[in-house]
Amino acid sequence: MTQSVVVQVGQCGNQVGCRFWDLALREHAHVNKKGVYDEALSSFFRNVDSRKNGGGACDIGGRIQYLKARAVLVDMEESVVNEILQGPLREVFDSTQLLTDVSGSGNNWAVGHMTYGSAYREQIVDKLRRAAEHCDCLQCFFLIHSMGGGTGSGLGTRVLSLLEEEFPEVCRIVTSIYPSAEDDVITSPYNSVLAMRELTEHADCVLPVENQSLVDIVNKIKHMSQGGKPGSVIKRDSTIISGQGGLSGTEKPFDAMNNIVANLLLNITSSARFEGSLNMDLNEIAMNLVPFPRLHYLVPSLTPLYTLADVNVPTRRLDQMFSDAFSKDHQLIRADPKHSLYLACALMVRGNVQVSDLRRNIERLRPSLPFVSWNQEGWKTGLCSVPPVGHSHSLLALANNTCVKPTFMDLRERFTKLYRKKAHLHHYLHVEGMEQSCFSDAIASLSSLIEEYHHLDATKGRLMPDAPRLSIAT
The missing domain is CATH 3.40.50.1440 (Tubulin/FtsZ, GTPase domain)
Structure with missing residues (x-):
């Protein structure tokens, strides 16, 4: 173990x-x-x-x-x-x-x-x-x-x-x-x-x-x-x-x-x-x-967030759980993955759920989820028999999706507003070991990350002719 x-x-x-x-x-x-x-x-x-x-x-x-x-x-x-x-x-x-x-x-x-x-x-x-x-x-x-x-x-x-x-x-x-x-x-x-x-x-x-x-x-x-x-x-x-x-x-x-x-x-x-x-x-x-290796930010989505007293049809409730996992209301980050590109997706299911339930729902949802062309089968699934206390089953979806790009762009914009004015910068530069290059290196790293997501988005699922620009994990 x-x-x-x-x-x-x-x-x-x-x-x-x-x-x-x-x-x-x-x-x-x-x-x-x-x-x-x-x-x-x-x-x-x-x-x-x-x-x-x-x-x-x-x-x-x-x-x-x-x-x-x-x-x-x-x-x-x-x-x-x-x-x-x-x-x-x-x-x-x-x-x-x-x-x-x-x-x-x-x-x-x-x-x-x-x-x-x-x-x-x-x-x-x-x-x-x-x-x-x-x-x-x-x-x-x-x-x-x-x-x-x-x-x-x-x-x-x-x-x-x-x-x-x-x-x-x-x-x-x-x-x-x-x-x-x-x-x-x-x-x-x-x-x-x-x-x-x-x-x-x-x-x-x-x-x-x-x-x-x-x-x-x-x-x-x-x-x-x-x-x-x-x-x-x-x-x-x-x-x-x-x-x-x-x-x-x-x-x-x-x-x-x-x-x-x-x-x-x-x-x-x-x-x-x-x-x-x-x-x-x-x-x-x-x-x-x-x-x-750098594109390792996984959008988490959790369902159910509650149990409705009136939903008593197990199959309907189960299928709804899978649908909810891909809705914006259940994501722990504000993003829209259905209009962005999936690199891969994991479904971690708990409770009395069968492999056939998993497959049925993946096949049902697959047409609406845009996967990158070279990883159309990019699903990873897990089934744990023990549900959370108080629920009959639950689902955590982890999506490696380019939809994180707007969040990072928003963060860069808020950083730039402060940095342009050099606001509060002296509090950092007075710290031993901290140099202004730390700021420029950090924003350059974030911009590079955003560009990598943008580059994938621009392919719209086509195989990238200049794929080596993204170093492949080994």
């Missing part, structure tokens, strides 16, 4: 990560009624209970302390990690795998990447190595961070480069939370573009998630649940935005948004945690969905 390690960096990364661990424990407890430490649990948890000859438990009530999450928690401002350590999941995290400071990164990528990245380099590497040593067969690192602030963007991408240095053969999947255009962090365009260069160079796959998309989904679900329209009543406890997870205190506005991202992680890791008739190896995601 393979194991994976989750690395949570910054306030957002740790809040999302905490919600993931809470939901993962609930899933395992739901399946593993006796609370026995088994292979499914070992994929993301290690057993530290020596009193039962290696036995362990996932009982949420009282025996949770026998498990430790395969996690590394990093934040340069200690409040969120302290909150986690005072919450219901406090025993799940190994205190030696936490790293905090007190002052934060001041919404400055350079402080996170250069200052803290250098000061804490050895400690970070030590914690990563220790997490890896606890694994029998380390398959993947999951990095969770945000792009707009200083620690998530700066130190998060520094950790990513350290992962590549220390574990070059281990897959690196990054979940990156992108700020909205109305973000209250004035320097977020700088931080995001500087981080983008690192993601493009050092990640195997990036799952971009936009704050605005999360807000839209949460508002839509709340509107439906309060609307009370006949035939569209949402069942209680069947929406993925309910509950706040292992944090103490009152529920915050972003808890519902964090839940959506945590459910994305639950679905992508389900095949690693549970049995299935067609399990998808995590390494296969990059292998099958990334034909060009």
